[in-house]
Amino acid sequence: MNKVVDNADTAIRDIGENATLMLGGFGLCGIPENCIAALVKKGVGGLTCISNNAGVDDFGIGLMLKQKQVKKMISSYVGENAEFERQLLSGELEVELIPQGTLATRCLAAGYGMPAVFTPAGVGTEVAEGKEVRRFNDKDYLLEMAFAADFALVKAWKGDTEGNLVYKETARNFNPLMAMAGRITIAEVEELVPAGMLDPDHIHTPGIYVHRIFQGSKYEKRIEQRTVRARN
Amino acid sequence: MALTKEQIAQRIARELQDGFYVNLGIGIPTLVANYIPAGMNVVLQSENGLLGMGPFPPEGEEDPDLINAGKQTITTIPGSVFFDSAMSFGMIRAGKVDLTVLGAMEVSDQGDIANWKIPGKMVKGMGGAMDLVASARNIIVAMMHTNPKGESKLLPACTLPLTGVRCVKKIVTDLAVVEVTEQGFRLLERAPGVTVEEIKAKTAGKLIAAGEIPEIQC
Numbered sequence: 001m002n003k004v005v006d007n008a009d010t011a012i013r014d015i016g017e018n019a020t021l022m023l024g025g026f027g028l029c030g031i032p033e034n035c036i037a038a039l040v041k042k043g044v045g046g047l048t049c050i051s052n053n054a055g056v057d058d059f060g061i062g063l064m065l066k067q068k069q070v071k072k073m074i075s076s077y078v079g080e081n082a083e084f085e086r087q088l089l090s091g092e093l094e095v096e097l098i099p100q101g102t103l104a105t106r107c108l109a110a111g112y113g114m115p116a117v118f119t120p121a122g123v124g125t126e127v128a129e130g131k132e133v134r135r136f137n138d139k140d141y142l143l144e145m146a147f148a149a150d151f152a153l154v155k156a157w158k159g160d161t162e163g164n165l166v167y168k169e170t171a172r173n174f175n176p177l178m179a180m181a182g183r184i185t186i187a188e189v190e191e192l193v194p195a196g197m198l199d200p201d202h203i204h205t206p207g208i209y210v211h212r213i214f215q216g217s218k219y220e221k222r223i224e225q226r227t228v229r230a231r232n
Numbered sequence: 233m234a235l236t237k238e239q240i241a242q243r244i245a246r247e248l249q250d251g252f253y254v255n256l257g258i259g260i261p262t263l264v265a266n267y268i269p270a271g272m273n274v275v276l277q278s279e280n281g282l283l284g285m286g287p288f289p290p291e292g293e294e295d296p297d298l299i300n301a302g303k304q305t306i307t308t309i310p311g312s313v314f315f316d317s318a319m320s321f322g323m324i325r326a327g328k329v330d331l332t333v334l335g336a337m338e339v340s341d342q343g344d345i346a347n348w349k350i351p352g353k354m355v356k357g358m359g360g361a362m363d364l365v366a367s368a369r370n371i372i373v374a375m376m377h378t379n380p381k382g383e384s385k386l387l388p389a390c391t392l393p394l395t396g397v398r399c400v401k402k403i404v405t406d407l408a409v410v411e412v413t414e415q416g417f418r419l420l421e422r423a424p425g426v427t428v429e430e431i432k433a434k435t436a437g438k439l440i441a442a443g444e445i446p447e448i449q450c
Binding site for chain 2 (some may be wrong): 026027029052075088097101102105121127157168169171173174177204221223224225226
C-alpha cells in the first residue's frame with residue numbers, strides 16, 4: 001500500500017462537512033501547518049476540532065475559525081485569539097474545555113484500544129459534572145472516555161514511506177498521541193525519506209498508525225512568545 | 233514590609249531540595265527558577281513535554297520547536313529529555329514530580345484552589361492546572377495575600393469555580409507563609425515588620441497562629 005501522497009490537498013481530499021478532527025501541536029509549536037492551509041482553501045465547514053489550543057488570529061486553527069469552518073473546539077486552553085472570543089460570546093462557536101492531561105490521555109486511550117480511563121483531574125470541579133466517579137485506594141477518579149476522531153492531522157520532523165514518524169523537541173507534544181487515535185491519520189513531515197533511512201530504534205510513531213504521509217511544502221513555524229536573554 | 237514578587241519566589245526556593253523534579257506555573261512561580269541555590273540539582277518539568285528546562289536562548293538562537301508551557305522560547309541543558317503530552321501528565325499523575333508551584337485566585341482553609349475561571353469573564357481554560365493539582369505530591373501556592381480590591385484570597389471556602397479540592401499544602405504570600413492543616417490555615421512565618429494581627433485581619437479563612445511567629449528569611 002502506498003501511503004505517500006503528493007501534497008496536503010490530496011491528503012485531506014475526503015475530509016467532509018461536520019467531520020471530527022484531531023490536530024496536533026501545543027500553541028503554534030508542531031501544528032500541521034500544511035493541512036490547515038489546505039482545509040482553509042477547501043473551505044469545508046461544521047468541523048469539530050480536538051486540539052490543545054485554537055491558534056492565534058492569523059495562524060494555526062485561527063485561520064479556520066476566521067472562515068467560520070469550526071463548529072466546536074475541544075481544547076484545554078484557548079487564550080490567544082480575539083476572533084475565537086468573539087465567536088464564543090456570540091454563540092457561533094461551541095467550546096468544551098477539558099484538562100490538558102485528560103485531553104492527552106483520551107487520545108492515548110483511543111490509540112491503545114481502551115474505551116475509557118480514570119483520572120483524578122477535575123474531581124470536585126465542574127469538569128466532573130455528569131461523570132462517573134470511582135474510588136481507588138482512598139482517592140476519587142473520573143471516568144473519561146477515549147476520543148473518536150474521523151481524521152487525525154499530525155506534524156512530524158521526519159517520516160519515511162512506511163509512515164514511521166520522528167518528532168523534534170517539544171514539537172512532539174500531542175502529535176504521537178493523536179497519530180495513534182485517528183480513524184484515518186494524515187502525517188505531514190518536514191523531510192520524507194525512503195523506508196530504511198530512519199533508525200528503527202529512534203522512531204516515535206510506528207507507521208501502522210499512519211495512513212497518509214506527505215512532505216510539507218513549507219514551514220513557517222511561527223513563534224508565539226519570543227523570549228531571549230542578553231548575551232554575556 | 234510586604235514581600236515583593238521576587239522575594240516570594242526566593243522564599244519558595246528555600247523549599248527546594250537536591251534531586252527535586254519541579255513544575256513551575258506561570259507568573260511568580262516562574263521566578264523561582266532564578267533562585268535555585270548554586271550546586272543544587274533541581275530539574276524543571278515543562279508539561280508540554282520537557283524535563284530539564286534551561287534558560288531563555290540568546291537572541292538569534294530561538295528555536296520554534298523548543299518552547300515551554302507558557303509558549304516561550306527556551307533551551308535545553310545537559311540531561312534534558314523530550315516526551316509526549318500523555319507521558320508528561322503520566323509522570324505528574326504518578327507522583328514523580330516532587331513539587332508543583334502555581335498561582336491562585338483563591339485558596340480555602342481546607343486546601344481547595346480556584347485559579348482558572350471567573351464567571352462572566354472570558355474563560356481561557358484550565359490548561360494543565362487541574363491535572364497538576366489533582367496529582368502533585370506537594371503543592372505550594374505563590375500569590376498575593378489579598379486581591380486588588382484588598383479582599384482576602386485565603387478564604388473559608390472558595391467562591392470561584394474550583395480547580396482542585398484539598399490539594400494545597402502551603403501558601404507563600406507577600407505577607408506570610410501559611411500551611412494548610414486539618415484545622416485550617418496555620419501561620420508559619422510573617423513578612424518582616426508585618427504583625428500577626430495584620431495577617432489575621434487579611435485572612436478570611438480560619439487562621440491558627442500559635443506561639444512566636446518568626447519573620448520570613450529570604
